[in-house]
Amino acid sequence: MNLPGKARAHVDSGALFAELAGLVTYRTVSDAPEGRAAIRAYLDEILTPALTALGCDVTQHANPDPAGGPFLVGVRTESAELPTLLCYGHADVVGEAGRWGGGRDPWTLTAEGDRWYGRGTADNKGQHLINLTALRLVLAERGRLGFNLKFLFETGEEIGSPGLAEFAAQERTLLRADVLIASDGPRLDAATPTLFLGARGSVRIDLDADLRPGGHHSGNWGGILRNPATTLAGAIASLVDGHGRIQVPELLPPELPSSVRAALADVVVGTTPGDPDLDETWGDPRLTPAERLYGWNTLEVLSLGAGDVDRPVNAIPGRARAVLQLRYVAGTDVDDVAPAIRRHLDAQGFPMVSVRTEAGFRASRTPVGDPWVSWARAVLTEVADRPVALLPNFGGGLPNHVFTDVLGLATLWLPHSYPGCHQHAPDEHLLAPVAREGLVLATALFDALGSTPPSAR
Structure with a gap:
């Protein structure tokens, strides 16, 4: 044998x-x-x-x-x-x-x-x-x-x-x-x-809009107090839009090498029974699903919270937080991720949103x-x-x-x-x-x- x-x-x-x-x-x-x-x-x-x-x-x-x-x-x-x-x-x-x-x-x-x-x-x-x-x-x-x-x-x-x-x-x-x-x-x-x-490597990104202690009645204060949840939602949307497309060039690799594109040309993802259906309109439309998954960067929102979504009250929350994750490929300047996000949020009018990052595997x-x-x-x-x-x-x-x-x-x-x-x-x-x-x-x-x-x- x-x-x-x-x-x-x-x-x-x-x-x-x-x-x-x-x-x-x-x-x-x-x-x-x-x-x-x-x-x-x-x-x-x-x-x-x-x-x-x-x-x-x-x-x-x-x-x-x-x-x-x-x-x-x-x-x-x-x-x-x-x-x-x-x-x-x-x-x-x-x-x-x-x-x-x-x-x-x-x-x-x-x-x-x-x-x-x-x-x-x-x-x-x-x-x-x-x-x-x-x-x-x-x-x-x-x-x-x-x-x-x-x-x-x-x-x-x-x-x-x-x-x-x-x-x-x-x-x-x-x-x-x-x-x-x-x-x-x-x-x-x-x-x-x-x-x-x-x-791919990963970077955890903690965003925190901690604006004031406690909540304030939305009827008495709505329209004159900045809402941290709305602020945080806007900050996130400036980083990655509602279709999963990264908006900050520094969070992307400089290119998709031709050798990588050639290797992925015949790769089809999501074919196993029970796999979720792929969202064809999610992510960069210039890339195939295989290129998006294996050859490019993604910025995902892992958690997002403000107030109590199960028992909301008529109050503007005092704080909103989110955890994002950048999955990135070789060639990305990962050391510039946190500074780039800080620069971007400041330029977009969100200096009140703090940024903390933690790198995982490179x-x-x-x-x-x-x-x-x-x-x-x-x-x-x-x-x-x-x-x-x-x-x-x-x-x-x-x-x-x-x-x-x-x-x-x-x-x-x-x-x-x-x-x-x-x-x-x-x-x-x-x-x-x-x-x-x-x-x-x-x-x-x-x-x-x-x-x-x-x-x-």
Whole structure:
């Protein structure tokens, strides 16, 4: 039986499900004190033995940021003449937010049809388990990998990866490699094998029109007191209009590169049953939906409030607040976001609206024309026997910039989940057919890395 066949058989036998069931039981919630003990147990009892079985020397490292948890690094060196692969995963999961359907326990893996329910199945335990299993299959088949392996696990991705960039900068020699291959986030859709090269960044923007203590009767004071809710609505509309179009040039990237446009030309989004209908008139009309989602910036209002909308009273509120989020692509001058908003609001007559920003993951991407990209896409297309979607970056956030900007690596992300996985929500699940194909694709990619001479790349 060839390697793809062995990968399929591994899933069909129930072995992948059984192993994932053990991983899900660890309540590795990174934003809860009780989760820290579970994280350490997961590193010691699950990941360290998994890496040791691959012939890795395993070390655990303290986080330079006290807000974050430890790092785990496994290193297998076969020859200095061989290429070195860096893999990445995160051991932590989000906490619970709401009740799971059907009486499901988030810490018990449950199969219902093609869905494997459990916290961390899609983000990220199921995904890094698939890659560890693929490496194990290649090693068992060949007796060697044919490349050097380094595997980095962090324990705080769900809280913004505190300390990861600093750790990478301090440990450049330890983490030195030729390419990153990792798995996180979703495919384009459940049916389409996907390779993405980076991630959009995010900036949280807090707007606050705090004009006076308490409310004042709208009949006695209406027309002579500035209404903070009306003011804030006007300020937001000056930033992004009622059709989702950003009005401040500094919040946009300088261009949509031709290579990005070409990569997205055949990408169709929102095709999975159950996906919401796309709003064709929302956002920049010059762009396709794929370009808006993967190649451009968006400014979204996440929350907006003044007074009590459920029990309104005849009073002008004293304060109104809103939280916005800028999702931005590589090339955007993110350091100018807060100053640009401040300048714009002042020029529009809204100096009374305060602005506070908080940056999340930074945007980054590997160039579409990088040789590693064409190599990986060719391998995946051959084994998948159908087109593989190539996304310059996916729409969400990942610490990709640590690998591109700090370590200087080409980054190849092969996701083993899909957009409807309920990541970060009740009823998170891994889709069995996607996991099955994901193991086949990862096995083929690692096998090709070990068998293709470096000169051919």
